[in-house]
Amino acid sequence: MQAEKEEEEASPEEYVALCDFTASGSEQLGFSTGDKLLVHAKPSADWWWAELQGVIGYVPASYLRQDAAGEEDDTSLEDPWQDDEYFGSYGTLRLHLEMLSDRSRTETYRQVIVSNSASLRNKVVMDLGCGTGIISLFCAQLAQPSVVYAVEASSMAEHTRQLVKQNGCEEMVTVLQGRAEELELPEQADILVSEWMGNCLLFEFMVESVLLARDRWLRDGGVMWPSSAALTLVPCQADSYYSEKMAFWERPYGLDFTPLLPLAQQEFFTKPKFSHLIDPKDCLSAPCDVICLNMYTVQVRDLEEMEGEFKFCVVKPGVFHGFTAWFTVQFESLEAGGATVELDTGPNSDPTHWKQTLFMLDKPIHVYSGDSILGNIVLRRNPVWRRHMTVTLHWNINSSSDNCQVGTKSFPMWR
């Protein structure tokens, strides 16, 4: 057998630590923000072999950033919340127009206010991330709370003040500009209402601000709107998307472009597809709630890694191209026994601006009625870029007509 050629070690590359890492196990190497590490090997995408001051061990690759030779500029460690970009985007009308144009979303919040208007009388409401103030204006227009604190961190807040005045609500609605978890509210709130949901429920992680505000400003026995949330998943076909992005390369204009298939897979199927509209007929089984949040008890630390199991029973033969995810949120009634209002962003409800999120497998798999797809989903928050996460799916197909197929894939959203 030909002797294994000793792999010459390339010269180590210098990386800088973007945040602290505490080693768990003797094989790992702990470090602090700003440390300069020498990376000797990259045995996997997630864990590298690195050295710090003569000590060597495994380090999480996502905590490091390639350090241009000798760059001393530590201020280049960007804000992990990317607040300038994030709140900058909400300082313009584009996103607010998209959200306000989403009738399903906006009417649901109005429905919540209308169906609880009597109980809202004389209550203190905090509207976290009020944007243009639509929810606060609904409260003032459709109910008689004693006060609504409309909290908005972006520069939109000054326009929101104008809208409150323009609609004669300045007696009841007070606009406060600032991050909800940092500013001082004049008093505790009876109700904390917010529209915080991002793609795949958690992207943007605005939910962290809601939980911090809950712990600081919601009085004991106060109400969270939404009260609960669920991430829902279903195995699905995605024929047209697959044809458009992948099959296209087989015979464009009679030519063979198949050498580009690996590139296409890398470029189009590595990240999830936001704003996917799944046709209910493309669902290969009944959907399953894989992660459920109780907004009264979930803790910020729980958001680091959220895991859910699933078991799908395939109800019809088809091609398993991937998984589609969406979310629902529930608003409990202020009155005991009152009806819960739900916003469902799934394929059997009116479409919303979130639409659904499609996770494409690398290779489509034929499945048949009676097959089962078991596995789990793990949402791992990005330790550096705090509004981002990686979604990892593990699946195991038990099929009578084929041997069992096992697979796993991680999808960064986005970093």
Ligand SMILES: NC(=[NH2+])NCCC[C@H]1O[C@@H](n2cnc3c(N)ncnc32)[C@H](O)[C@@H]1O
């Ligand atoms: N459903 C979402 N994904 N986004 C819709 C709500 C986002 C609104 O909340 C504001 N916002 C987001 N986080 C915060 C915060 N911590 N404090 C105050 N306003 C905020 C943001 O500027 C925007 O106007």
